[in-house]
Amino acid sequence: MIKRKLKCWLAVLLVAVTSTSRAEIEIVITDWLNDARPIAVVPFAWQGTSAQPPFDMSAIIAADLRRSGRFDPMAFNEMPQTPTHHSDVDLDMWKKKGIEAVVVGKVQETSVGQYTVSYALIDVFKSKQVLEGGELITNNDYLMLNRVGRTTRPSFRFYTHQVADNIYQALTGERGAFATRIAYVTVDRSVKKSFQLFIADSDGYDPKRLFSSEEAIMSPTWAPDGRSLAYVSFENGRSEIYHQKIYTGERNLIAAFPGINSAPVFSPDGNKLALTLSKDGNPEIYILDLQTRRYKRMTNSPYSIETEPEWSPDGQSLLFTSDRGGRPQLYRVPITGGRPERVTFSGEYNASGNFTPDGKSLILVNRTNGVYHIAKQDIASGDMQILTDTHLDESPSLAPNGSMVIYATIHRGRQVLAAVSADGRFKIKLPATRGEVRAPAWSPYLVQ
DSSP: OOEEOOOEEEEEOOOOSSTTOOOOBEEEEEEEETTSEEEEEOOOEEESSSSSOSSOHHHHHHHHHHHTTSEEEOOGGGOSOOOSSGGGOOHHHHHHTTOOEEEEEEEEEEETTEEEEEEEEEETTSOSEEEETTEEEEOOTTEEEEEEEEEETTTHHHHHHHHHHHHHHHHHSSOOOSSOEEEEEEEOTTSSSOEEEEEEETTSOSOEEEEEESSOEEEEEEOTTSSEEEEEEOTTSSOEEEEEETTTOOEEEEEOOSSOEEEEEEOTTSSEEEEEEOTTSSOEEEEEETTTOOEEEOOOOTTSOEEEEEEOTTSSEEEEEEOTTSSOEEEEEETTOOOOEEOOOSSSEEEEEEEOTTSSEEEEEEEETTEEEEEEEETTTOOEEEOOOSEEEEEEEEOTTSSEEEEEEEETTEEEEEEEETTSOOEEEEOBSSSEEEEEEEOOOOOO
């Protein structure tokens, strides 16, 4: 399997909510392996009163599948045919092209701003007919998906990501994560409020500014329902933690103790917040019950810094970064209390830990020989795999299905976002078209 550099622009996303809230992200695939599965997403047929649909659904689906690193969609101009219904697909034509699966579909405008979408996923290597009792019988075994759905103009693009999720799951057996969002912070020194917190679709489209400040914004983290964020703001000259609802903009102060208030992260059930506070002297890990507003101290190490808590998927323990051993490493402590257990040993430095959804591995920042990279560690064996080859990597955040990691890095002297598949084989850079972008956070699964 040979690596190849694409250096090809997958999409340039120049979309803004308002002229003052622009935070466009460009997407460029930089590295992938040529064992990605060859598939085809045929241009969807359009039937409506306007000349074209709100967005090119087939192009978005193809781009989503390509960004997963698992698939290599065929170029539209190389397709041997352009059917719009599964019955019209000539399986032999696609087999000769080496294509494993074909997506066909149609978008119909049923009324102004209302659409019906029909689509099918075809396994090219399954026959449309079988021989039974000496007769050829037509069957639908070749259909991996055959669905009809409805959407509206405002939801059209997000619905398209949901279609891509369904196709991804049918092909891999794993839930897709295209119909999700990312949060991130931009820094643009050309404007007065240079720090801005944005959310956008998982492909960087449709950025929405949630908050802006003249002072730093750090550590955005999603609530499990995907409807709010917690983050750190220095707007009042010191670190404070806020909780902000996305759809109403309602914003509440969570923690503003003297000293450090940082690194918030919601529990899996959304009822608690783990965070770092120095209110009792040293930076320690605490749990805040969001209903009772009571704090529970989880660590007590007077001569070290404890920070960056992360909940285990079952909510029964916390991972955190501590330099209690002399250098930053990851430790784990049960939420019931007890002695923290060190879980990382490779390299000189390990921090910013994230559990994979199955709880079996960690995604983290590892420094070996002075170089910071995103790495993956198997918890049981302790084996460490370096995933990235970029520079000064930090702030990793996992897609909810564990397939991709988004993180901050340095590219051409400025801070950008990048993404890498959890196996390290597929890499993307996501620079902002102006300024710098940092502190990414991938949302949970969203329902819309």
